[in-house]
Amino acid sequence: MKKLKSIRFWFIQTFVMMAFISTLIIFVGLQIYLVVSDSAILDIRMTLWLSLFALVVFLLVGGYFGIKGSYLIKGRLTDIHLFVSTLRSGNTTDKIPIYEKDEIGLVSEELNLLADYIQEQKQSMQRLADKKTSLAQSAHAAAVMEERQRLARDLHDVVSQQLFALGMMSSATLRLFELDREKAKEQLEEINRIAANAQGEMRALLLHLRPIQLSNERLSDGIIKLLQELKGKTNLHFQASIDDIENISKATEEHLFRIIQEALSNILRHAEAKKIKITLTEKENTIYLFIADDGKGFNPSVERIASYGLKTMRERCEEVGGVFNIRSKEKEGTYIDIRVPLTRESMKND
Structure with missing residues (x-):
């Protein structure tokens, strides 16, 4: 893999090249002066020393401004890089600080607007999910x-x-x-x-x-009850950490419960697992759901196309604005990692 060069290198390189070019221009100018002037007070040796002195001065000044300028530009670009990484992970609440109204400042402002737009889209998806849940309840029978x-x-x-x-x-x-x-x-x-x-x-x-709805139970209570039933009917060993998440919309509760239900169903049918780990927690307005088993695993690139269960889980996650990731390898188990935003608007709707 080709090693990336730091922007500081390009800044310093540019100023060093400017120092050499400026010194060369001064040296050529002094030589022209010696040739044209009849009463020159300088000789070739003095012009060489003057050119060398100018080169040292230019290098020092250019190096100082190159390092200072590179620190400034690199710092602002690093802020943009970290923000894009955070945005890609699903966090749309952070913002890039804008120091100057220059080109980088305009890019930062556009990225902040993009984050706001993505946040609005997630809220719209959650509102649609709430409406869909309401319609689903009316068609329960x-x-x-x-x-x-x-x-x-x-x-x-x-x-x-x-x-x-x-x-x-x-x-x-x-x-x-x-x-x-x-x-x-x-x-x-x-x-x-x-x-x-x-x-x-x-x-x-x-x-x-089990009923399609949670029957007015909290999500944590529904999951715990489901795991207790399976524990009594199977030889599986469960390692669970289920937090009680406040102010979560009915649609998000329903979708997360059905995702867990579908994941456990897939494990029972196909994984031949002995241990299952489930973690549900909330941090910084984001719900984190982790499901893992020590079963036989599979090749996601081959079997995912034909897996209706995985497709359903991914669609449910994306429907409430979440991010769905799955990792699996043959004979090494399967790991499902889900992140769903818990926005303030969904809190108000509850």
């Missing part, structure tokens, strides 16, 4: 019926077929046991695998049997 139908299809398409396969294989194994014990052992291992898959599917479907 229809959503419950649709969810029941979906669960019935999943039970028929996945679990019932696996149970049917278990019955067929167990009957065949009983007949084969006296004839070929080795073959019977292989079929018993296959039966065990199918039973484990069916159990994982059932656990995942249990998550979707």
